[in-house]
Amino acid sequence: MAIPTLPGITTQTVETSRIRMYVRSSGPVDGEPVIFIHGNVSSAVFWEETMLALPPHYRAIAPDLRGYGDTEALPIDATRGLRDWSDDLRALVESLGLGKVHLVGWSMGGGVVMQYAMDHPGGVASITLSAPMSPYGFGGTKDTAGTPVAPDFAGSGGGTASPEFARLLAEGDRGTASPNSPRNVMNAFYFRPPFQAAPDREEVYVSSLLSTRTGEGFYPGDMTPSEHWPGVAPGKKGINNAFSPKYCNLSDFAAIAPRPPVLWVHGESDQIVSDTSLFDFGFLGQLGAVPGWPGAEVCPPQPMIGQMRAVLDAYAARGGRYVEHTLAECGHSPHIEKAEEFRALLAAHLNGE
Secondary structure (H helix, E strand, C coil): CCCCCCCCHHHHHHHEEEEEEEEEEEEECCEEEEEEECCCCCCCHHHHHHHHHHCCEEEEEEEEECCCCCCCCCCCCCCHHHHHHHHHHHHHHHHHHCCCEEEEEEEEHHHCCCCHHHHHHHEEEEEEEEEECCCCCCCCEECCCCCCCCCCCCCCHHCCCCCCHHHHHCCCCCCCCCCCHHHHHHHHCCCCCCCCCCCCHHHHHHHHHHHHCEEEECCCCCEECCCCCCCCCCEEEEEHHHHHCCCCCCCHHHCCCEEEEEEEEEECCCCCCCCCCCCHHHHHHCCCCCCCCCCCCCCCCCCCHHHHHHHHHHHHHCCEEEEEEECCCCCCHHHCHHHHHHHHHHHHHHCCC
16 A cells, blocks of 8 residues: 655656556656655655755656565565666656656665666766665775675675564564664664654654565575684575675766766764764674674774765765765764755755855
């Protein structure tokens, strides 16, 4: 069942050459297209407020990605990295006849946007990254060059997700009894406490989390036992494996041509994508939260912000342009927590200012 939408948002199901996609849109049909890509364990509903706030000459388009929301439930081949989603996005652009597009990506969606730009650089007018994932995926790397902590990329992939969170997600839990319930995880980590969405929007956001498909081919995916700490390595199926550094490496983004301008916005208190991420086994081991940590020389916290900055600096060194904004008192969702500031930055960026 489709999640309710805000007034001014229209929905449609688009039959593409690859997948049947559920798409939200707003603004004039002939407006300059801006495509919004959501993050992991969410859906396009998280973009609705931002879409409605765009300047009037833009057309906002926000699909539910494969594995999320009301898009056709086709599984994710993790060995392709983020390319299933990038290819789906390309099929949508072609089906809608959009031509060159502005791309806005949040969290994992930021990685999808970067992958799309690598695959189709001439089709991108601008890129906006809101709290994007590292270009070297999530977990299992130890420096700004993305060097793996182990040859099998231990510490990344489907086995790194909280089993209780995955279970409660699959059960459709809307409660607060467990600290790992979707609602509690959203309010503790998607947003910086004490920020909390208005009650009606919180319910819609929780519904969005619960629309995530679960199981081997979806969230979190399968896993492989590892002889290296913490004992799990990526499998070949599903969402969390797709952004394991074993299969996901976006460092070649630095060399794309032509080079659209990039806006990078992230919160200084982000606990998901940061150099001290509470979802990264390297940092959790350092804190003593996961036993047996082999030490900082073997498995330090993943420098996610440093990795992104290094790739974007390399992009700038080749003639690209990027601007970084770190927002105070902001967590993992700048476009929601600091809505006015984010919208002003986005509008100026889209307008080439």
